[in-house]
Amino acid sequence: MPSPSQTEAQITRLIREEWGRLVAVxxxxxxxxxxxxxxxxxxxxxxxxxxPKSGLPDAPDAWLIATARRKAIDRxxxxxxxxxxxxxVALWHWQHAPEAEELQTLPDRRxxxxxxxxxxxxxxxxxVALTLRxxxxxxxxxxxAAFLDRQETMAARLTRAxxxxxxxxxxxxxxxxxxLPDRIDGVLKVxxxxxxxxxxxxxxxxxxxxxxEEAIRLGRxxxxxxxxxxxxxxxxxxxxxxxxxxxARRGPDGAFIPLEQxxxxxxxxxxxxxxxxxxxxxxxxxxxxxxxxxAAIGALHAEAPDFAxxxxxxxxxxxxxxxNLQPNPVVLVNCAVAQSYATDPSTALVQLEATGAGQHLxxxxxxHACCADLLARQGRSAEAIVAYDRAIALTEAxxxxxFLNARSDAVASAxxxxx
Amino acid sequence: MQFMLLIYSQExxxxxxxxxxxxxxxxxxxxxxxxxxxxGKLISGEGLQPVATATTLCVRDGKTHTVDGxxxxxxxxxxxxxxxxxxxxxxxxxxxxxxxxxxxGRIEIRPIAVYD
Numbered sequence: 001m002p003s004p005s006q007t008e009a010q011i012t013r014l015i016r017e018e019w020g021r022l023v024a025v026x027x028x029x030x031x032x033x034x035x036x037x038x039x040x041x042x043x044x045x046x047x048x049x050x051x052p053k054s055g056l057p058d059a060p061d062a063w064l065i066a067t068a069r070r071k072a073i074d075r076x077x078x079x080x081x082x083x084x085x086x087x088x089v090a091l092w093h094w095q096h097a098p099e100a101e102e103l104q105t106l107p108d109r110r111x112x113x114x115x116x117x118x119x120x121x122x123x124x125x126x127x128v129a130l131t132l133r134x135x136x137x138x139x140x141x142x143x144x145a146a147f148l149d150r151q152e153t154m155a156a157r158l159t160r161a162x163x164x165x166x167x168x169x170x171x172x173x174x175x176x177x178x179x180l181p182d183r184i185d186g187v188l189k190v191x192x193x194x195x196x197x198x199x200x201x202x203x204x205x206x207x208x209x210x211x212x213e214e215a216i217r218l219g220r221x222x223x224x225x226x227x228x229x230x231x232x233x234x235x236x237x238x239x240x241x242x243x244x245x246x247x248a249r250r251g252p253d254g255a256f257i258p259l260e261q262x263x264x265x266x267x268x269x270x271x272x273x274x275x276x277x278x279x280x281x282x283x284x285x286x287x288x289x290x291x292x293x294x295a296a297i298g299a300l301h302a303e304a305p306d307f308a309x310x311x312x313x314x315x316x317x318x319x320x321x322x323x324n325l326q327p328n329p330v331v332l333v334n335c336a337v338a339q340s341y342a343t344d345p346s347t348a349l350v351q352l353e354a355t356g357a358g359q360h361l362x363x364x365x366x367x368h369a370c371c372a373d374l375l376a377r378q379g380r381s382a383e384a385i386v387a388y389d390r391a392i393a394l395t396e397a398x399x400x401x402x403f404l405n406a407r408s409d410a411v412a413s414a415x416x417x418x419x
Numbered sequence: 420m421q422f423m424l425l426i427y428s429q430e431x432x433x434x435x436x437x438x439x440x441x442x443x444x445x446x447x448x449x450x451x452x453x454x455x456x457x458x459g460k461l462i463s464g465e466g467l468q469p470v471a472t473a474t475t476l477c478v479r480d481g482k483t484h485t486v487d488g489x490x491x492x493x494x495x496x497x498x499x500x501x502x503x504x505x506x507x508x509x510x511x512x513x514x515x516x517x518x519x520x521x522x523x524g525r526i527e528i529r530p531i532a533v534y535d
Binding site: 121144170171173179 | 506
């Protein structure tokens with residue numbers, strides 16, 4: 001028989017893995033996300049008490065659902081003296097909810113849960129927090145830590161969001177077909193926000209790393225629920241291919257390492273393979289969306305054995321397609337970088353300036369950093385150093401300043417040794 | 420459940436009486452109201468007189484204070500409302516998007532409280 005602490009770890013893992021599905025099933029019974037989470041939490045407490053003594057039941061998830069259901073009925077009955085019409089209806093629903101021998105025999109309602117948590121009537125940060133809590137099964141403490149918030153602040157945010165869902169009339173259901181495209185875009189945005197949150201910063205890397213993994217896990221859940229949605233697959237591919245390079249992106253001191261200097265042996269081949277497979281499926285199925293295009297660019301980087309043999313011409317072509325969908329400074333600057341390797345830095349700079357970037361992007365740090373690099377590679381050192389200075393003046397992140405300073409110094413010292 | 424859709428806009432924005440756009444604008448309002456009625460959703464709905472007609476009152480220590488003007492001096496003012504019987508917020512959002520002023524001003528959606 002496993003030791004109590006082993007059982008506890010097993011229970012914690014199981015609950016984390018099944019949390020979203022369980023919350024979704026329970027919310028489906030009464031339509032009330034708050035109550036579903038509360039009674040599932042009650043059931044988890046009971047499980048942690050009973051299972052270490054009796055061992056895990058044959059169908060732990062069915063046990064949790066049955067227990068949570070009893071707890072919900074208890075909670076509603078206790079409130080009976082002041083039970084309003086809505087609660088009386090809820091009680092009836094809970095009492096008549098289907099019994100399940102196994103969770104798998106109940107319909108998977110995680111998609112409804114995801115849409116509820118990502119409803120546009122909730123503010124963005126609450127959508128992110130709620131999705132991590134209800135779908136991902138992260139604890140309030142874990143979410144607070146990831147966003148460097150106090151636990152009480154995060155708990156209050158989650159409570160407020162759930163209260164709004166109930167009182168504002170956000171129903172636990174799939175959006176109408178005509179609303180679906182916008183609402184799915186909203187969900188993808190939430191997942192990408194979670195993913196990028198995990199990639200920002202370096203000091204607290206360990207816990208932020210969890211958020212990237214979590215976003216990928218949520219992406220897998222979403223693609224399982226929406227197997228035909230190309231952009232959902234595109235986003236999952238993009239996250240996998242970006243995350244595959246995570247270890248190589250930071251030096252031992254946490255400093256940022258640019259793509260050309262990354263040790264490609266440290267890239268995660270498993271994630272790359274999965275990402276590329278998804279990209280191929282998506283590109284073969286119709287016109288690619290913005291996430292899929294970015295994933296395709298990531299796939300070309302991942303497939304290149306080294307920086308020099310990257311297929312830059314195709315990357316430029318993909319950026320051109322992306323520009324048609326998202327004409328923004330990020331795409332413009334990244335395209336100029338790709339162009340500088342596909343042709344040469346001088347051509348890339350002329351093309352970048354021809355877009356009027358010099359006027360529009362004066363306040364955009366990556367523009368100046370890009371110009372600096374293109375100038376330096378043409379041997380125009382003095383101009384490059386001026387551009388680096390502009391970029392540094394627009395940067396607040398210490399690690400970026402360190403990186404840009406190092407680049408600028410390298411240009412200056414190369415200039416000196418040449419003369 | 421019932422929702423109140425509060426219609427806010429800057430006075431003078433949107434089609435004005437005497438212009439070519441005004442007729443179709445009012446027509447769109449009548450069309451929306453009729454549609455809500457036909458679908459059994461309309462509880463009530465009215466437009467309000469301009470904000471120049473507003474008077475705001477409060478009672479403090481038994482004394483009534485009356486002030487000329489609206490509660491809040493904001494650019495966008497309450498100009499009218501609908502109360503609709505709808506399934507959920509998603510439906511309310513769809514109805515709100517059909518209110519002609521949504522193209523010029525803003526619609527605030529508030530569920531009506533139920534006391535039972």
